[in-house]
Amino acid sequence: MAGSLTWLGHASFRLDTPGGKRVYLDPWLSGPTCPDSEREPERIDAIAVTHGHGDHAGEVVDLHRRFSCPVVAQVELARWLGQAGVADDKAVGFNKGGTVDVGGVRFTLTHAFHSSSTPDGGYAGEAAGFVITLEDSTVVYAAGDTCVFGDMRLIGELYEPDLAILPIGDHYTMGPREAAKALELLGVKRCVPCHWGTFPLLHGRPEQLAELAPGVDVAQIQPGETVAL
Numbered sequence: 673m674a675g676s677l678t679w680l681g682h683a684s685f686r687l688d689t690p691g692g693k694r695v696y697l698d699p700w701l702s703g704p705t706c707p708d709s710e711r712e713p714e715r716i717d718a719i720a721v722t723h724g725h726g727d728h729a730g731e732v733v734d735l736h737r738r739f740s741c742p743v744v745a746q747v748e749l750a751r752w753l754g755q756a757g758v759a760d761d762k763a764v765g766f767n768k769g770g771t772v773d774v775g776g777v778r779f780t781l782t783h784a785f786h787s788s789s790t791p792d793g794g795y796a797g798e799a800a801g802f803v804i805t806l807e808d809s810t811v812v813y814a815a816g817d818t819c820v821f822g823d824m825r826l827i828g829e830l831y832e833p834d835l836a837i838l839p840i841g842d843h844y845t846m847g848p849r850e851a852a853k854a855l856e857l858l859g860v861k862r863c864v865p866c867h868w869g870t871f872p873l874l875h876g877r878p879e880q881l882a883e884l885a886p887g888v889d890v891a892q893i894q895p896g897e898t899v900a901l
Contacts, residue, residue, distance in 0.1 A: 679893055680896070681703050682698075683816075686713075693717040695719070697721075698720070703727065704870060705870050713735070716738075719732055719743045720802055721749060722799060742774050744779050746766070747766060749790070752794055769781065782815075784801045801815045802814045803831045813860070818839065836860045841868035848877070848884055849884060852884035855885045862891070863891065878892040
């Protein structure tokens with residue numbers, strides 16, 4: 673079974689792994705660009721959360737309660753999610769550089785440059801990204817909300833991602849110009865852009881990134897569409 677990645681709008685993704693797991697990344701299923709067909713998940717085997725802002729973490733507790741799934745996040749954010757209703761034995765808190773295994777899928781927490789606070793204004797540690805290693809050794813790097821930073825080169829050298837999920841909307845994250853430099857630093861040849869088009873402020877577009885990053889397969893997909901891994 674091959675894995676697949678479905679964009680659910682904004683920075684939300686459904687990752688179907690080769691081993692049959694269904695991982696949700698930063699699920700904001702009530703967001704304005706999430707397709708109606710994706711607002712009610714059939715199942716969730718794990719949730720990964722990059723930081724505490726409401727458009728990334730705001731629905732995690734409700735989804736956990738419905739599916740009793742593990743929630744993987746930076747340790748302070750995981751602690752807040754536990755206080756908000758995620759079961760103690762399901763809140764998987766760790767920190768940058770660390771790796772945890774959830775049902776055969778490995779999550780490594782990486783740096784990201786962004787702010788992070790919980791929907792109620794609480795402390796959520798630092799924003800982060802994930803290197804996700806699937807059962808067949810496919811590696812997906814989900815940068816989270818961030819600008820470009822030089823240590824992306826180290827992420828590329830250490831983990832050799834097959835595909836990068838990068839924000840490109842500008843204003844709150846990097847735009848296409850910085851994302852093109854991120855792809856160069858990572859040395860990755862496939863990219864799924866996100867965090868664009870949700871609101872007028874997020875004006876970066878995949879076609880701009882594709883023009884700035886020749887030789888990279890930039891997926892120009894719409895919410896609800898899927899790419900194979």
